[in-house]
Amino acid sequence: AAMMLMSSSSFVFVVVVACAAAAVVCVSDVNACCRHCGDASKACGDACISLKNTCHTPPGCACNGTTTTASPSSDPDYDHQTEAYKVQHKPLELNGAKLTIAPFFSPDHSIDTLLDFINGAQSSLYIGIASISSWSGCTSTSRGCVGCKVTTMSGEKFPVFQALLNAVHRGVSIQILTNDFNDKTCEGDVSLLDFLVLNGIKIGYFTTVTFDHCKFLMRDKKTACISSVNWTRNSIMNNREAGAVIDGEDSAAVIDFLTKVYEGDWKQSYPHKVTQTYSKEDMDIITNTTTRNYTVPNTPNRPYISPKPTPIQTNGSFTVSPKKKNVAIEYKRRLCFVFVHAVLVVCCLLYIFFLLLLWKLWTSPDYSYQTLQKQLDAVKKSFLLYIYQVSAFAHLYLCVCMRVTSFFLVGFLRKGH
Numbered sequence: 001a002a003m004m005l006m007s008s009s010s011f012v013f014v015v016v017v018a019c020a021a022a023a024v025v026c027v028s029d030v031n032a033c034c035r036h037c038g039d040a041s042k043a044c045g046d047a048c049i050s051l052k053n054t055c056h057t058p059p060g061c062a063c064n065g066t067t068t069t070a071s072p073s074s075d076p077d078y079d080h081q082t083e084a085y086k087v088q089h090k091p092l093e094l095n096g097a098k099l100t101i102a103p104f105f106s107p108d109h110s111i112d113t114l115l116d117f118i119n120g121a122q123s124s125l126y127i128g129i130a131s132i133s134s135w136s137g138c139t140s141t142s143r144g145c146v147g148c149k150v151t152t153m154s155g156e157k158f159p160v161f162q163a164l165l166n167a168v169h170r171g172v173s174i175q176i177l178t179n180d181f182n183d184k185t186c187e188g189d190v191s192l193l194d195f196l197v198l199n200g201i202k203i204g205y206f207t208t209v210t211f212d213h214c215k216f217l218m219r220d221k222k223t224a225c226i227s228s229v230n231w232t233r234n235s236i237m238n239n240r241e242a243g244a245v246i247d248g249e250d251s252a253a254v255i256d257f258l259t260k261v262y263e264g265d266w267k268q269s270y271p272h273k274v275t276q277t278y279s280k281e282d283m284d285i286i287t288n289t290t291t292r293n294y295t296v297p298n299t300p301n302r303p304y305i306s307p308k309p310t311p312i313q314t315n316g317s318f319t320v321s322p323k324k325k326n327v328a329i330e331y332k333r334r335l336c337f338v339f340v341h342a343v344l345v346v347c348c349l350l351y352i353f354f355l356l357l358l359w360k361l362w363t364s365p366d367y368s369y370q371t372l373q374k375q376l377d378a379v380k381k382s383f384l385l386y387i388y389q390v391s392a393f394a395h396l397y398l399c400v401c402m403r404v405t406s407f408f409l410v411g412f413l414r415k416g417h
Contacts, residue, residue, distance in 0.1 A: 099248035106241035128214030147189030180205035204269030223247035
């Protein structure tokens, strides 16, 4: 997630909650390498990993051998794009919509927010996620394959896994769009994705662009959750991540936009296939519909913890205004966003919303550069950036493109400044 503060006579706050980064990396003019990997390892993102492991990380600055080309420099394991991508999703702008927004952060409240979201589903769940990691070691590639024994996988410690099974067993239709890392299921084992598919959950592998870095959920086509939270223990329990749950009276346009992007990507996906066969005894364990219990990890024991997420109402008339010339000042309502930074590294707390200024959603690589550049060009006094990574090549800062990115453009009046 990235948070940006731009100011002129009034402040415009931009929160970028990344849902689904395409990770389309421009490699022109790349001649620097942060780490050289020897003969016993290979480059994976910014690090070196064992040759027998599969790289699950988008291209970074690590290099194979003594070369200076950022790795992976050619078709990586997760790249299954077969057609050139064409721009198709124009930005959506909403002025003064009546919405309900509940912000949340890792490591404070991501796990309970995700669980509450899934447990509240009545009919459907759309999920877009870069990958799903087992908290019981069942996605480790140390053996050259993935999986665990059926009984171990059935007792998976990742609470979201068990919540998904409970949801599908009560009749919720679930689709998960993710990346195919070409992981093979170990002989005699069942993988995490196999287990979900065997319970009726549909899993599609992303092919629209190079990589799907999505952190997105949609419940019953009424409520959306957009965040930077990966489905890994580290992202949920240790990292600083940010997200928001969105619904409300005027959320239909937002949901329609997100649905169009998601369903378009889903149509281009291909299904996960279960390659192993299982005995009747194993299938009885796998498909057991008894409600599954799970343990929710405690909130970290730290000096500062953000409050439990609380929905914040925003009120105002609803209009779609894609052609406004100056979205920073044309508003009917203003929305206050106060972030408190605390503890060793910068911590942000979303504290007060007043009234909604503007919603702007777009999907990259379609219009990210133009939309963000327009906001940067409007900066007159100050610019504050809070983001995971900034490319060493400033002119290529949007070559790592976001597949479905939500910008909350929020303004609050600072009289006397």
